[in-house]
Amino acid sequence: MTGNRLNAMLAGMSSAEYQLLVGTQEGDPLCRAFTEKRGMHGGFTGSEIKPAQWQAAWNGLMAEEAQPGKRVAYIHIPFCRRRCLYCGFFQNYSDAELERAYIECLVRELQMAADTRYLSGAKLNAVFIGGGTPSSLSSLNAAKLLKALRAYLPLTNDYELTLEARINDLIPEKMEIWLAHGVNRVSIGVQSFNTRVRRAVGRIDATEAILNKLQLLSAYGQAAVIVDLMYGLPYQTMAVWLKDLQFLTRAAIDGWDLYQLNVYETSALKAAIAAGRLPAAATVAGQAEMFAAAEAILADHCFPRISVCHWSKSNRERNMYNTLTKSSLAVLPFGAGGGGRIGGVSLSLERKVERYMNMIRQGDKPIAAMRQPHSGYSLQKAVMGQIKQGYIDLGSLAGCHGSGIWELEPLLKIWERRGLLQTGARVAKLTVAGQFWYMNIARSILECLNALDIHKSATKVE
Ligand code: SF4
Incomplete structure (x- = not known):
């Protein structure tokens, strides 16, 4: 039947x-x-927990002993120095004073979690600092955050600590702070190696600068260097894409993700294409052909496949955070706009930075929504x-x-x-x-x- x-x-x-x-x-x-x-x-989404119960529910979850097994944390940095045209996630432009105050609150949020039974009895296998642009943090603020992370979040011996970065931030002063404070994986939004394609969507560096900066980071020998590429961008013809793939195979990197471009209705990219300032992005059929070309070329090189859109080039790339979050284990969220789950309860954190900071200053977990587990x-x-x-x-x-x-x-x-x-x-x-x-x-x-x-x-x- x-x-x-x-x-x-x-x-x-x-x-x-x-x-x-x-x-x-x-x-x-x-x-x-x-x-x-x-x-x-x-x-599947469980029923909403009423706002009046959020703090008690969170405190109750963190007061329980953690189950044996793996768990991870996500830390959100909601600032970018520039806004990419295609972006659907932009929150705030970087501002020195706001960044200082935000990091102070984020450190406090980490400290509040450290005092709980849940975290004092369990180690985290992976932490992902995402955004926004975490690499845009000043060296001073990055050091403050990373020191607090190491002090308040217990990590396993073989932990993975990823920081998302833009090529433009790969300068020795910043990279040395990240590496000295335990970052062992840097995920970089390259999107395309082609200078014209990048600059059309708000990225800055030219091809040679990208390759040099990746080489510089890789030469420290302390972090897996991971690159995100997009396919279907304006000016990114099939010929440009094939060249992008060639650069991938040559660059000093340990792995990469390939993403298809989404032209969001409200994005500046959509407006620029509609106004004729940029040529159209690839159609879905065009993107499909680009994906198939990539799959065939990368298979020819025998690069190990970690997922349908992620490849590794060396055994330095473990992709632990992304792999572990595909299961139902706990993801502890921190920072304005972060999201995660614990004990099957899912939660998202306040996105507005000022409101987030006010809640932290009151000693509250800055929760914006919370849902019960779904069977x-x-x-x-x-x-x-x-x-x-x-x-x-x-x-x-x-x-x-x-x-x-x-x-x-x-x-x-x-x-x-x-x-x-x-x-x-x-x-x-x-x-x-x-x-x-x-x-x-x-x-x-x-x-x-x-x-x-x-x-x-x-x-x-x-
Ligand atoms: S760096 Fe990332 S979050 Fe910031 S504007 Fe560009 S795509 Fe959006």
Whole structure:
């Protein structure tokens, strides 16, 4: 009877709903598997905790002893010196006085967590300092933050401490502070090595400067050097993209992520293209071809694949934080705009810097939203984790989360016929087309699990 409920659900859909969820049969799957690219929303979310209960709920969670296992922390720096045209996450321009006051509050927030039973009895495997632009912090403020982090957050011996950076900030004075205070992974938003492409979207340095600065950081021998590249930017033709990939293979780096450009409706990039100041970004089909070209070239070089969009070039790259956050373990959040979860309870922190600082000064955790655990949460993370690794293993999901997951088998068969999956004896692997559309596949699966109420959870979340 497997799939009866799923088939009935699909049969009851309008053609537009069906195409969004299952995809389309027209054309080649790489460029046209779905009618549109989808982001990751609409997973399982638990019920909201009322604001009056936030502080007590947080204090209660931190007063409990941590479960054995791994855990990580995320620290948010909400400042950038320049605003990139494509950005959908910009919060505040850097300001020396605001930055000083913010770091003071962030240090206090770390200190408040250090005094809890949860953190005094558990070590963190990875910490990620993201933003914004963490590398934009002055050397003095970066040193204050990193010293506090090492003093208040207990780390495992083999910890990973990542700092997000812009090329422009890779100067000896800053890098030496980061490395001296325990940063062992630097993730750099290069986006493209092509000077014209970069400058069109608000990035500063030219090709040679990028390569030199990556070399400089790498030469310290103390941190994994990771690069983010985007595909589909204005002026980034296929020829430019192929050159970008060549630079990746030559540069002094340990790994990289490849991201497709999203042109957000409210972004300055959208406005610049609409006004004719910049040429159009690549279409979805164009991006798909760029992704497939990258996949083929990087496979030819035999670079190890860490996920569908992340490769390593040396064993210095472990990608611990990103890998661990794909499971349901605890992510402790700090800083204005940070987000995380503990004990399955998810929380996001106040984004407005002034309000964040006022809450810290009152001795409160600066919470802006909090939700109870959802019974499907660990299943959701398991599904997402597999898809991000490029496969779907219904057998192992059923083993941990209940046999109801087999109801999805007919959907996987459809995707196999359409060239998005290749089903072997044990698991279904995402083809190159499936990897390009992995977010659509993940979202469709989660929507089916939700609609059919298949989320029996057998795994404890920390
Ligand atoms: S550095 Fe990052 S957060 Fe800041 S504007 Fe650019 S893309 Fe946005």
